Amino acid sequence: MSEELSVVGRRLPRPDAALKATGAAQFTADIRLPGMLVGKVLRSPYPHARIVRIDTSAAEKLPGVAAVLTRDDVPEKSFTVFTFDLFTPWPFRPELKDQHVLSEKARFIGDPVAAVAAVDEATAETALALIKVDYEPIKPLISVSEATKEGSPRIHDHAERNAADRSIYAFPVGNVEKAMQEADHIVEQTFSTTRQRHGQLEPTTCIAHFGSDGRLTVWSACQTMHAAKRKIAELFDLPPGMVRWITPHIGGNFGQKLSLTAEPICIALAKKTGRPVKLQYSREEDFIATESRQPFVMTGKMGVRKDGTIAALHARGVLDAGAYFTQSRASATVGLGKFFGLYRCAHMAGEAEIVYTNTPVCGGMRGYGDAEMMFVLEQLVDMAAEKLGMDPVDFRLQNIRRAGEPSDPPYILIEHSALDKCIKRGAQMIGWREKRVLPKQGVVRRGIGMACNTHVSGAQSGLLEFSTAFVKLNADGSATVTVSPCEMGQGILGVLAQIAAEELGLRIENVNMVTGDTDVTGFDVGSHASRSTYVTGGAVVQAARQVKGQLLEGAAKALGVAADTLAVRDGRVYVRDAPEKGISVAEVTRNVTYNFKGENLNIAGKAANLPQKSPPFQAAFAEVEVDTETGQVKVLKVLVVADIGRAINPMTVEGQFQGGIMQGIGFALLEDFIFDPASGLVITDNFDGYRLPTVGDVPDIEVALVEEPVASGPFGAKGLGELSIIGIAPAIANAIYNAIGVRLTELPMTPERVLNALSGKGKG
C-alpha cells in the first residue's frame, strides 16, 4: 500500500456544488424569521449637502411602519466600516474613523440619511417618501482635480484640500534621484485605473435580531466575521460575547465585504424595533452604497542600464477614496509594496496621496493595489525592454526576484519561486518568439503581450495573520473540521476538507466542515487576501496531525503494535510493513469511545497557524486582435502559467484562475463607473449599464501550473485567490501595443481610447 497522497491533488467536485445547482444553498436573503421587518434606507439625492432638518412625523404615522431611524437613534461615535483596522499593527488615526451609521452630512449621492423598518417592502418605500429632509447643498467635488483645487469646500472638516492622507510611502531604499541620473534609459508614464465593481451575484443583504435575552445575532456575507462582531460590539456598546455573527452561503464577495455594508443600519433598526429586520439592497443601492475598487492615477518611472538591469524605480500618484476613507491606505500600501517587489532594484521610492471626492466610497476588490500597480509596472517593463532592444521575456527573466529576496519590501520574503519556469513555459506554450515578430498589417491586427505578477499567501504585509482550526473525530469514524473561512464561491470548504482527509487518512465523504458562525469557530482574520488555503489549511493540518496521533495510539492498542509502525489511508489504519493487518478508523473510534474501561477519549485537536507569507507567482500571456477602424479589441487567448506550490484541488484552482482572468479582462477593456460629471450621479448603477464581461467575451483560456510544493504551506500549497486577475490588464495592454504600436494608459481600454491613441489625439 502506497503512502502517496490519496485525496490532495484530486479533481473533486466542490461540496457546495450540488447545493447551489439545485437551489438548496441558503443565502442570507433566504432566511425568514418570525415577525421579521423589512428595512429601507433613505439616501441623499445631493452629492454634497448639509442636513438641516429631518421631519419623520408623517412616516412614523404610516400604518405598518415600526420605526423611523435618524441620527438621534444611532451611536454618536464615528467609526470606519473597514474591518481590518483592527488587524494593523499601527493604530488607525482617529480622524480616519470618518463615518457614522447615518451620515451627519451628505457626501455623495446615496449617503444614508435615515432609514425605516416596516411590515413589508411597499410600506417601507412609502415611508421613505414621507420623510422630509431639508438639505443645504454645498458645491460638489466629483473629480480629484476639483477636490484638490485651492478654495474648494472641505468634504470632511479634518481634511485640508480634501487630502485624506497625504503621505503614504513605500519603504524607500537607495537614492532614486541619483540612480535615475546614472541610468542609460528612463521610461516614464502616467496610468489610470478604474472604479471596478465586484459584480457579485448576491446583492448586499443583512438580517439583525436582538433576542429576548439581549443577544444580537447578525446574518450577513461579511468576509471577516470575527472582526465584524467585535466592531459591532464596540459601535453599539454591547458587552463582549453578546454578538453572534453568522455567515450563510455567500453569492460572491471579491473583497466587497471586507467592510461592513448594510449591517450597522440594520442593527440599529433591529435595536429600535426589538424585532428581526432584513435590509436588502437593490442592485442599484449595491452599486452606489458599497465600496468599489479605488481609481489610481499613478506615474511610474523606471531607469535601466545597458546591461539590462533596472537602475531605479519610482512611483507617485493619487487615489480617489470617494466620500470616506475605509481601505484606501491599505490599497495604496499593498500597491506600492508589490510595485517594488517583483523585480530586483537597489533604488526605489514611491508615494501616494488619498483624496476625498463626493462620489461613492472606494474600497477593496480582488488583488487590490496590485492589479492597479501592475498595470503601471508591467507596461514600464515593456517600454524599458523596447528601449534596450530586448525581448520583454528576456528582460523579465533577467530581473525577477528569486528565493530569499523580498516580494513586498521589506516585509515578505520569497520562500520559493518558479516564476522563471512559468515565464519560459508560457512563452513556449503560446509560441511567443514566433508570434511576437509576425508582421502587423491590415485593418485587424494581431498582437501578443505578457505580464508577470506575484501576490501573497496569507494576509498582506503589515497585517495580522491568524487562523485556527478544530478537528474532532466522531465515534462513527467521521471527522468534523471547524474553521472560519466563509464559502463565497471560491470552493474553500472543499479544499480544506481535502487537506483534512489527507492528513487524517479518511475518505473525503467522511469529513464534514463547520463554519460561518462566530460562536462555533475560533478567531480568524477572515477570508481575504489569498490566505484561507495557505493559512487555515496549515492550521487544519496541525490540528489533524494531533488527531491522527490520538487515533494511531488507539489503533496501536487494538492491534498490539507500536503506534509509529502504523499508517492510515481510506479510513483504515494498517501496519506499514504488513498492510493486511489493520483496523478501520470507525472501529477504533467506536472502541475508544464506547469502551467500558474508563479509557474514553475525546479525539480532537486544535491549532493556530501563523506561517511566513510565501508569495505565489504568475506569468500571463494574452493574444489580441485590434480593429484599427473601430478600435475594438478582441482577446483571442489568455494563457497563465502559475506557481502556486501544490494544487490541492486542480479543478478548484482552474476555476479561480478562469474567474480571475475574466475579471481581469473586464478591468482591462470594459468596466468603469460612468458619472454625471456635474453631480456625481452614478449612471451605470446596474448590470444593464455597467459593462461586466459576459460569456461572449470569454477567450480561449489555458491555465498551466508549475507545481513546486513549498515547506510552509499545507501539502506545499500557496495562496492563489487573487493572483489571476492581476496580470491580465497589462498583458492585454502590451499585446495591443504589439499589435498596433500605441500604448494604452487609461483603463478601460475602450474602442474610443484605442482610436484616440491611434490618431495620436488622446493620452492613449
Added chain:
Amino acid sequence: MSEELSVVGRRLPRPDAALKATGAAQFTADIRLPGMLVGKVLRSPYPHARIVRIDTSAAEKLPGVAAVLTRDDVPEKSFTVFTFDLFTPWPFRPELKDQHVLSEKARFIGDPVAAVAAVDEATAETALALIKVDYEPIKPLISVSEATKEGSPRIHDHAERNAADRSIYAFPVGNVEKAMQEADHIVEQTFSTTRQRHGQLEPTTCIAHFGSDGRLTVWSACQTMHAAKRKIAELFDLPPGMVRWITPHIGGNFGQKLSLTAEPICIALAKKTGRPVKLQYSREEDFIATESRQPFVMTGKMGVRKDGTIAALHARGVLDAGAYFTQSRASATVGLGKFFGLYRCAHMAGEAEIVYTNTPVCGGMRGYGDAEMMFVLEQLVDMAAEKLGMDPVDFRLQNIRRAGEPSDPPYILIEHSALDKCIKRGAQMIGWREKRVLPKQGVVRRGIGMACNTHVSGAQSGLLEFSTAFVKLNADGSATVTVSPCEMGQGILGVLAQIAAEELGLRIENVNMVTGDTDVTGFDVGSHASRSTYVTGGAVVQAARQVKGQLLEGAAKALGVAADTLAVRDGRVYVRDAPEKGISVAEVTRNVTYNFKGENLNIAGKAANLPQKSPPFQAAFAEVEVDTETGQVKVLKVLVVADIGRAINPMTVEGQFQGGIMQGIGFALLEDFIFDPASGLVITDNFDGYRLPTVGDVPDIEVALVEEPVASGPFGAKGLGELSIIGIAPAIANAIYNAIGVRLTELPMTPERVLNALSGKGKG
C-alpha cells in the same frame, strides 16, 4: 479580593427564560424549510393483526401527494428505537431488535403501517383515508395475564408465551432463603405501578431532509443525538458522517426521547420524496405512538431482626413492555439495582420478567425503575418498622448505606452521603415526631409519611458514561463552551455556563453556550439519567482549566510576573498578593490574538469526562388529608431535603425538585392510561382524559438542601434531575397509611381504591 466562588451558587435566571417567555425560542415545529412536505402516518386500528395487503394506488393518484410509504420503501432490517443499546457493555440480543420502520404486523392500536408525504396536512389526511389495508385480525392480548396464558398467540415469533425476557436478575448476594427463615419478622406485599406519561408540552415533531449533497439532516428533540445519528446511519445504510442531527429548543422530554420516535418514518419519507418532510404527531398520536413508563407488578419481601437490622430482601415481578421491547430491560435492571442499594443487607435477590402485550410501547420516563421500586421498598420499610415497633425514621437511620457501600450493587459506590442529615433535618422541619402520633379521627383524617431514595449522578450502572466539552476564549474576552446536552427545560445550559464562568473567572454574560448539533459538538451519551451537570459539568471544568492556564500565561507575560501568582475573577486577571495590579481578560485575549510578534494563540481546551457515579440522596416527607367518605386524598405539604453535593444554581435546583414533586404526585394519585379492556384502545389519549396534576393540585412545597460538595463533581455538584420524583409516591402512600391505617398498593391511589381499601374489599 476573595477567591470565594463568584458565579457558582448564585440564583441566576436561566438563559433560555426570556426566549421562552417571549415565544422567541425556536422549537422543531417552528422550522419551515423551502419545499417542505407534511408527513402523516397510517396506524393500525387493530390491536393485533396480520397485514395481508396494502393498496396505495388511490392515495398515490391524489394531487398533492408526493409519496406513499409502505414496507417496500423502508429498510428491511429490524432495529430497536432505543438509542442506549449502543451504550451497554453487553450486546443486545438480536431478537430484541424487534421493530421495523413500518411494522410488518400490527401489534397495537396505533402501530405504523404506512405513511404519506403531501403538500399540506389536509391532503395528507385525505391520502391516508385512501390507503386500503387488508388486515387479518388475531386475538388481542391486552393484559400481562392474557399474554402469558397457555395457548395465547405469539405477538412476536421469538417470544414463547410472550415472554420478551424471562430472567432479568439483580446480582444476588448471600442466601436469601436461609436469611428469611432466620428473620424475626417478614413483611411481603405485591405492588403495582402505572403507565405514566411524560406529559411534555411539545408534541413529537421531526424534520428530515436529504440535501442535494446527499447528506441527511434531522431536526428533532432526541435526548441522545449522537447515538441517534449513528443508529440512523446504520438503519439507512448511510456512510458515517453523512448524517447531521440538530436538536432545537425542546419543550420537555422526561425520558420520552431516549428512543427514536417519528424520525425513522420521517427520514424514509424524505428519502423517497427527495424533499424536506415534517412529521408532527397529534397529541393523541404522541400518547399512543411514543413510549410511556413501564407498568411494574412487583412482590417485595423483607425479613428483619429484632435489633432493627434488615436480614433479607427479595423482589420478583413482571413488567409490561407493550408491543415492543425497547427499554424494558434497562428499566428492570435500574429498578432492581436501586431496590438493593438504599439499605444495608447481606442477603438479597431479585428477578423480573418482561412480557409483550398488544398495547402501546412502554419505555423510559424520569427516574425509571427507581420510582417504581421505591414504591415497593419504602412501603415495605414502613411495614417492617411497624412490626418492630420502631419509628420509620429511626429504622431508616439505622439501616441506610453509608459512604463506601454500594448504592446500586455491585456497580456504584457511595462517594459521600448526607442522607442521615437529610432525614433528621426533614423530620425536624416538618415536625415528624409530633404529627406522627396525632389522633386519627373524624371524616377527614391527616397523616404524615416519608420515603428515602437515591438515584445516580451520571448514566445508570452498566451503561457507558462519556461527555466532552470544548471551551474557547474569544479575542473579545468572552468564552464559548461547546457541549452536547440539550436544553429541554431543565436549565442545563445556564448551569454549565455558570460552571464555565466560575472556572474561567468570567462574568456569566460573557459565556456563551453552543449545543444541539452533532457536527459541532463532541461525542456524548446524551441528556439522560441525572448526568449533565455532573458529567458534562466536569468536562467543562477540565476544559476551562486548560483555557485558564493559557490565559494566565498570557497575562503573566503582560504583567511581568509568574503565572502562578495570578488569579482571575469577574473578567480580570490580578496578582493574588497585589490585587490592584491586573489586566482584563479582554485585554489579554486581544493582545494574545492581535499581536504582531508571531505569538498568536488559539486559547482553547478540550476534555472528556468519565467520573465515578456519585449518588445523590433525598428524604421526602408528605402530609396528606384523606376524606374517609369520598376516598379523596389531598396532599397538604411535600418537604424534600436532599443531598446533591453543591447546588450550582439553587433556583434551577428548586425548579427541578418542584417539577419532580408534581410528577411524583401525579404518579401517586392521578395518572394512568385507561384502556378499553377488550381492544386495548387508549381512552385517555389526550390531556382531557389523562389526568395530569394541575396548578390546583400543587401543595405547599418546600425544598431544603444539605450542601456537602463531593470531590468527583464540578465544584462538588452531584446529579439531581430524577431524584425528586422517586420518593414522592411512597411518602404519600405511607402518609395515607398513617392517616387511615390502610395500605394502598396500586397506583394511582384513586378515591375508589382508597374506599376499597377502607372497606377491606380490594387489594388496597
